[in-house]
Amino acid sequence: MKKKRGRVSTNKRSLTYHLMLLVPAVIVFIYCYVPIMGNIMAFQNFYPGLGFFKSDWVGLENFKILFMMPDTLPAIRNTLLIAVAKIIGNLIVPVTFALLLNEVRLRWFKRTVQTITYLPYFLSWVILSGILINFLSPGSTADGAGFFNSLLMKAGFIKEPVFFLGNKQTFPATIIISDIWKNFGFNTIVYLAALTGIDPGLYEAASVDGAGRFSQTIHITLPGISQIIVLMTILSIGNVLNAGFDQIFNLYSPAVYETGDIIDTLVYRLGLVNQQYSLSAAVGLFKSVVSMILIVASYRIADKYAGYKVF
Amino acid sequence: MRKASVGRRVFVICNYVFIAAITISCLVPILNVLALSFSDSQAIIENKVGLMPVDFTLKAYEFVMKSNEFWTSVWVTVKRVLIGVPVNLVLTVLAAYPLSKSEQQFKSRKFYVAYFLVVMVFSGGLIPTYYVVSRTGLMDSVWSLILPGAVPIFNVILVMNFFRNLPRELEESAMLDGAGQWKILLQIFLPLSKPSIATVTLFSLVNHWNSWFDGLIYSNFTSHYPLQSYLQTLIVSTNQALMEGDLSQIMNRMSVNDTNLKAAQIFISIIPLLLIYPFLQKYFTTGLVLGSVKG
Numbered sequence: 001m002k003k004k005r006g007r008v009s010t011n012k013r014s015l016t017y018h019l020m021l022l023v024p025a026v027i028v029f030i031y032c033y034v035p036i037m038g039n040i041m042a043f044q045n046f047y048p049g050l051g052f053f054k055s056d057w058v059g060l061e062n063f064k065i066l067f068m069m070p071d072t073l074p075a076i077r078n079t080l081l082i083a084v085a086k087i088i089g090n091l092i093v094p095v096t097f098a099l100l101l102n103e104v105r106l107r108w109f110k111r112t113v114q115t116i117t118y119l120p121y122f123l124s125w126v127i128l129s130g131i132l133i134n135f136l137s138p139g140s141t142a143d144g145a146g147f148f149n150s151l152l153m154k155a156g157f158i159k160e161p162v163f164f165l166g167n168k169q170t171f172p173a174t175i176i177i178s179d180i181w182k183n184f185g186f187n188t189i190v191y192l193a194a195l196t197g198i199d200p201g202l203y204e205a206a207s208v209d210g211a212g213r214f215s216q217t218i219h220i221t222l223p224g225i226s227q228i229i230v231l232m233t234i235l236s237i238g239n240v241l242n243a244g245f246d247q248i249f250n251l252y253s254p255a256v257y258e259t260g261d262i263i264d265t266l267v268y269r270l271g272l273v274n275q276q277y278s279l280s281a282a283v284g285l286f287k288s289v290v291s292m293i294l295i296v297a298s299y300r301i302a303d304k305y306a307g308y309k310v311f
Numbered sequence: 312m313r314k315a316s317v318g319r320r321v322f323v324i325c326n327y328v329f330i331a332a333i334t335i336s337c338l339v340p341i342l343n344v345l346a347l348s349f350s351d352s353q354a355i356i357e358n359k360v361g362l363m364p365v366d367f368t369l370k371a372y373e374f375v376m377k378s379n380e381f382w383t384s385v386w387v388t389v390k391r392v393l394i395g396v397p398v399n400l401v402l403t404v405l406a407a408y409p410l411s412k413s414e415q416q417f418k419s420r421k422f423y424v425a426y427f428l429v430v431m432v433f434s435g436g437l438i439p440t441y442y443v444v445s446r447t448g449l450m451d452s453v454w455s456l457i458l459p460g461a462v463p464i465f466n467v468i469l470v471m472n473f474f475r476n477l478p479r480e481l482e483e484s485a486m487l488d489g490a491g492q493w494k495i496l497l498q499i500f501l502p503l504s505k506p507s508i509a510t511v512t513l514f515s516l517v518n519h520w521n522s523w524f525d526g527l528i529y530s531n532f533t534s535h536y537p538l539q540s541y542l543q544t545l546i547v548s549t550n551q552a553l554m555e556g557d558l559s560q561i562m563n564r565m566s567v568n569d570t571n572l573k574a575a576q577i578f579i580s581i582i583p584l585l586l587i588y589p590f591l592q593k594y595f596t597t598g599l600v601l602g603s604v605k606g
Contacts, residue, residue, distance in 0.1 A: 016492040017409035024406040035435025124521035130546035284436030
């Protein structure tokens, strides 16, 4: 009798849980699962007026066109180049900055530095683009050169203003550096937290043994945070095809498409500007599939080597 | 304490200088915008403005205060924040609570975990999502900015991990007293989860405040743009038109928008974030730590 009551109450509990999950699950179904299914338009000659059921099936035709288009391969190349450089920079710079900041003994200095470097992380790329476009401006008919160019010219580094955002040679570097600039303050926190977790006794012991500050850093500090570094590296693998749409969309222009156009901006132009829904969906699907493989692989590796579990 | 060696002292000084320089680099572009917004257009054209306003004026701000377009977009953003943040919160908690149970307590947990994990890993992509939003009749409505991202999976994971780390005895004793699951969630779990709730509230607040792309593509009329989408067309599109040499468009915008006007609007849009900045600093970090604690 008792056993039966227990089972009934478990069922009732489960029912409550299903009820709680109902609305989130339905919304996720409509706005995440239906679009995933909507990717079948990549295999159709899709017309919004005809919908999914009446549009013609074309098989892999869109993918063939896709890889014959002159824009596709450069976009993939640019995406990989920019994304990988960002991943590396967003790893090395915060780690280095955390190590340097860890040597600082003045509390107020440390706090102030963190407060300020943290700020750009919270500003949207629209705002930051507005700021950067002005700041890096080479000058136009309406305005003089921006602050950065003026500074470089006064310091004698350059004679002519450089159009950092409008020049295809300087564009990728500008994108990569400004992204690292936006994020390093925030990323530093992760490593600083790991640094405070290192046992101070280790440093004392090392210093008794005659190890200098530098060798202490190499032999105690770095191994102490190596686990979190490895974890962050593995998890960033999933971003190899994310070169940063928000940033590039707001900073690029046709003059720099050659080195600055990425998969996501190509999808946008094809789909929403040129109304080539099927072709655009094909590019998007290609990206989603490759990203998914990378993310799943990175989670697997993270689980195996660092014991990291998502759910 | 041993006296520091010469090498050490040189390092310490260089270190301070280097860190200070990097820190200033984060502040300079923002100070530059602030200075531009308070400067006279003539001084900007003559390239005189650095970090301090030149020929201090409030003209740009006066113009913005009277700008209908600007305040309409602010109102759209306020609406999306006031509706969107509570929607995010309620759905996050509703999903996080059952998922925080063990598989014995909730047999279907595995299914739901897989269900949410799939959409974290695989996205439908821009065009299909756009099509679904337009077919569900959300175009030009504030709901197009809220519903597609109404269940932030990352936040769900964060709150779920927090719930899991609460002592299990709390729930057991409440159940012995005859409390149902809703009561346990609302009266025991939620009051104990203030730090994690604060964190996800701020996450979704910043997210709603900063989003611009959804407003841009899901609105047919500029009067439905949220603030960031409005600023995007104002600042970025004008700049791109400049680079593309689209003369008519440039002339059109030039007559109304000067650098200092844009700077003033950029600065006004940062102010709310600066006001809640102390909270952001406190809770975004807790959020990171919470997110990394695995049950």
